[in-house]
Amino acid sequence: MLSIDSPGCNLSLGKSVAAAGGIKKWNEHPNIKALLKTLDASCKATTVDEALAEVRGLMSLGHNLWAFAYLKVLQYKDLDLCYRMLLAEPALLLPVAYTPTVGEACQKYGLLPQVPRGCYVCIEDRGNLKAVVEEYASQHLSKGPDGKYMCDCIVFSDGGRILGLGDLGVWGMGIPAGKLDLYTVCGGFDPRKTIPLIIDAGCNNAAVREHELYTGLKKERVKVRSAAGTDVNAAYYGEGNMIEEFMTAATDLFGKGCLLQFEDFNSNDAFPLLAEYRNKFLTYNDDIQGTAAVAVAAVLGGIKIQMPNETNLIGKMRELKYLFVGAGSANLGAASLIAQEGGVPVSSITVTNSKGVIWRSEDGKEGTFKNDEQKGVAQIGQPDFPCGAGDLVCIIKNLKPDVIIGATGVAPGSFTKEVIEAMLEVQAAKPTPLRPIVFALSNPKTQAEIVAADCYKFSGGKCIYGSGTRFPSETVDGKLREPGQVNNFFIFPGMSFGAVQCGATSIPEKFFMAAAEAVANSLDAHDIDVESVVPNPERIRDVNHNVAIACVLEAQAAGLASKTLGKDAASVSAALKAAMWVPAGSAPAKPMPPPPNGRKMSRRPSNYGSEAESAVVPLPDH
Numbered sequence: 001m002l003s004i005d006s007p008g009c010n011l012s013l014g015k016s017v018a019a020a021g022g023i024k025k026w027n028e029h030p031n032i033k034a035l036l037k038t039l040d041a042s043c044k045a046t047t048v049d050e051a052l053a054e055v056r057g058l059m060s061l062g063h064n065l066w067a068f069a070y071l072k073v074l075q076y077k078d079l080d081l082c083y084r085m086l087l088a089e090p091a092l093l094l095p096v097a098y099t100p101t102v103g104e105a106c107q108k109y110g111l112l113p114q115v116p117r118g119c120y121v122c123i124e125d126r127g128n129l130k131a132v133v134e135e136y137a138s139q140h141l142s143k144g145p146d147g148k149y150m151c152d153c154i155v156f157s158d159g160g161r162i163l164g165l166g167d168l169g170v171w172g173m174g175i176p177a178g179k180l181d182l183y184t185v186c187g188g189f190d191p192r193k194t195i196p197l198i199i200d201a202g203c204n205n206a207a208v209r210e211h212e213l214y215t216g217l218k219k220e221r222v223k224v225r226s227a228a229g230t231d232v233n234a235a236y237y238g239e240g241n242m243i244e245e246f247m248t249a250a251t252d253l254f255g256k257g258c259l260l261q262f263e264d265f266n267s268n269d270a271f272p273l274l275a276e277y278r279n280k281f282l283t284y285n286d287d288i289q290g291t292a293a294v295a296v297a298a299v300l301g302g303i304k305i306q307m308p309n310e311t312n313l314i315g316k317m318r319e320l321k322y323l324f325v326g327a328g329s330a331n332l333g334a335a336s337l338i339a340q341e342g343g344v345p346v347s348s349i350t351v352t353n354s355k356g357v358i359w360r361s362e363d364g365k366e367g368t369f370k371n372d373e374q375k376g377v378a379q380i381g382q383p384d385f386p387c388g389a390g391d392l393v394c395i396i397k398n399l400k401p402d403v404i405i406g407a408t409g410v411a412p413g414s415f416t417k418e419v420i421e422a423m424l425e426v427q428a429a430k431p432t433p434l435r436p437i438v439f440a441l442s443n444p445k446t447q448a449e450i451v452a453a454d455c456y457k458f459s460g461g462k463c464i465y466g467s468g469t470r471f472p473s474e475t476v477d478g479k480l481r482e483p484g485q486v487n488n489f490f491i492f493p494g495m496s497f498g499a500v501q502c503g504a505t506s507i508p509e510k511f512f513m514a515a516a517e518a519v520a521n522s523l524d525a526h527d528i529d530v531e532s533v534v535p536n537p538e539r540i541r542d543v544n545h546n547v548a549i550a551c552v553l554e555a556q557a558a559g560l561a562s563k564t565l566g567k568d569a570a571s572v573s574a575a576l577k578a579a580m581w582v583p584a585g586s587a588p589a590k591p592m593p594p595p596p597n598g599r600k601m602s603r604r605p606s607n608y609g610s611e612a613e614s615a616v617v618p619l620p621d622h
Contacts, residue, residue, distance in 0.1 A: 110213035130249035169203025170216030187493025188580030292333030300520035326408035406449030494547030503562030
C-alpha cells in the first residue's frame with residue numbers, strides 16, 4: 001500500500017501530526033489507513049486518459065469528496081500527470097480541486113490522508129518562524145543560481161473564515177493548497193515554486209478543535225479588542241507580531257519578488273493587515289481585492305450584454321446606482337474599487353449590514369457601521385425611510401439601484417420575488433430603463449441570495465444574473481441562459497502571474513480595475529448570447545492570460561515593474577506565454593489567443609458545474 005511520508009520535517013507539520021510522529025504515523029489511524037488503501041487502489045493511472053477515467057468514475061457517485069482526495073493522492077504520486085489532467089479538463093475538474101468541493105474537504109481535512117504539501121507556521125514557534133519555513137523549503141523547493149530557494153508565491157491563511165463556514169483552523173489548509181492548483185492551471189505558475197501555508201494561531205470552533213483528528217494546535221485563539229472596537233487575533237499586531245515575522249522570513253528566504261497572498265482571514269483582521277503590509281511586501285488579499293475585481297468585471301459584463309457595441313464600459317458603469325447587500329470583505333472591496341478606481345460617485349453606492357443601510361452621523365460618532373471599513377462606505381445621515389435589515393424592498397424603492405449585489409453568506413433566499421419585482425419597478429419608472437443586474441455571490445449554492453432559476457422566473461427573464469457558485473443552464477422563453485459564475489478565479493491567477501513575472505514592487509488597486517476590464521473584454525459572442533456576465537470557465541487560462549497582460553502593462557506604465565516584458569500587449573503576451581510552466585510529458589501547447597482587441601470568439605458550451613456539488617454541512621461555530 002502507498003506510504004506517504006515527509007522525512008526531515010517536524011517544525012513545519014501541523015502540531016498534532018508532528019506529535020503523532022509525522023505524516024506516515026498519522027495516516028496509520030485505522031480510518032485514514034482504510035481510506036488511503038482505497039485511494040491507492042483507485043489511483044493507478046499513468047496517462048491522462050487513464051487518470052480522467054479514474055476520476056470520472058469517482059465523480060459518477062454524485063459526490064466529489066472522493067474525487068478531491070484522489071487528486072491529492074495523484075498529485076503525491078505523479079505531480080506532472082496530475083496537472084496534465086487538470087489542464088486537459090479544467091472546466092470539469094477545477095470544481096473538484098477548489099470550490100465548491102474544497103468547502104467540505106476543509107470541514108473534514110483531518111479525516112483525509114495527509115500529504116506533505118503544505119507548511120504549518122504555529123503561534124508556539126514565534127521567534128523561530130524563519131526556521132519553520134526554511135525547513136519546508138529544504139524538503140520541497142530547489143535553489144536558484146543565487147543560492148536562494150526558488151519560490152514565486154505563498155498563499156497563506158489562518159483558517160479564520162473558510163468560505164462561509166467559519167473558523168476551521170488548520171483544517172483550512174485545503175484553501176491555500178487548492179488556490180495554488182488554480183495558480184498553476186489558470187495562471188501558469190510552476191507548482192514546485194509555490195507554498196501553501198497555514199498560520200496556526202489556534203481555533204475557536206470547538207467542534208473542529210477538539211476533534212480526535214484535528215491536525216493543529218488544540219488551543220483557542222487569543223483575541224483582543226482593537227482600537228476600532230472589533231475582535232482581532234492578538235498575535236497579529238504590535239512589535240514582533242507573527243504575521244510580520246512570517247512575511248519577513250519569507251522575503252529573507254525567497255527574495256522581495258515572492259508574492260505573499262492573504263486568504264480567508266476573518267474580516268476584522270483582513271482589512272487592517274492588508275493596510276499595514278500592502279506597501280511593505282508584494283502582497284494582496286484576494287477575498288477583498290480579487291473578489292471585488294471580479295464583481296466589477298461582472299458588472300461590466302452585464303453592461304456589455306445590454307450594449308454589445310459599447311467601447312467605454314467603465315464610463316457606463318459610472319452612470320449606474322449600486323446596492324451592496326452584505327458588508328463583508330467582498331462587498332466592501334467592490335464598493336471601494338468602483339468608487340476609488342472606477343469613478344462611481346459615492347452617492348450612487350449603498351451598502352447594508354445586519355442592521356440595514358449603513359449610515360453615520362456627520363461627526364462619525366453615531367450610525368449603524370460595525371468597523372472602520374463599514375464606516376468608510378456609510379451614508380451621511382440616517383435615511384428618512386424604513387431601512388432596517390428586513391426592509392430590502394423599501395430600500396430598493398427609495399434608492400432605485402440598477403445593480404444589486406448580495407454577499408451576506410448568511411441569508412439564503414433573501415432576494416425574494418418581491419425584491420426582484422421591486423428592481424423591475426425601479427427600471428420601468430426610468431426614462432431609459434435598463435435590465436436589472438442581480439448578483440447572488442454567497443457560497444455554497446445553499447447560501448445563495450437567489451438561485452438562477454428563481455431570478456429568471458420572478459423577472460420573466462428580464463434580470464441579468466450572476467452567482468458565486470455556478471448554476472446549471474436554464475431555458476427562458478425558448479432561449480438558453482448560462483448563469484455566469486462570478487468567481488475570483490478569473491482574477492487572481494493572472495494578476496499574480498503578471499505581477500511576479502514583471503517583478504512588481506507592489507499591487508495597487510488600479511491593477512484590479514485593469515484586471516476587471518480585461519475579464520469583461522474577454523467575453524465572446526457565445527457568452528453575450530447566453531447572457532453570461534463573465535467568460536465561460538472553459539477558457540479560464542486564456543482569460544487569466546489577458547488579465548496578466550493588463551497587470552503587466554499597468555505596472556510598467558506606473559513605474560512599478562522592475563522588469564520590462566514588452567512595449568505593447570502583443571510583446572508582453574509573448575513574454576508571459578514563454579514563462580508559463582508546462583508539466584513534463586505535455587503535448588505542444590496550443591497557440592495562445594492574442595490579447596483582447598474587441599474580436600468575438602466562439603466555442604462549444606462548457607460542462608463546468610454540471611457535476612453534482614458536494615454537500616457542505618456547516619459545523620457549529622463557537
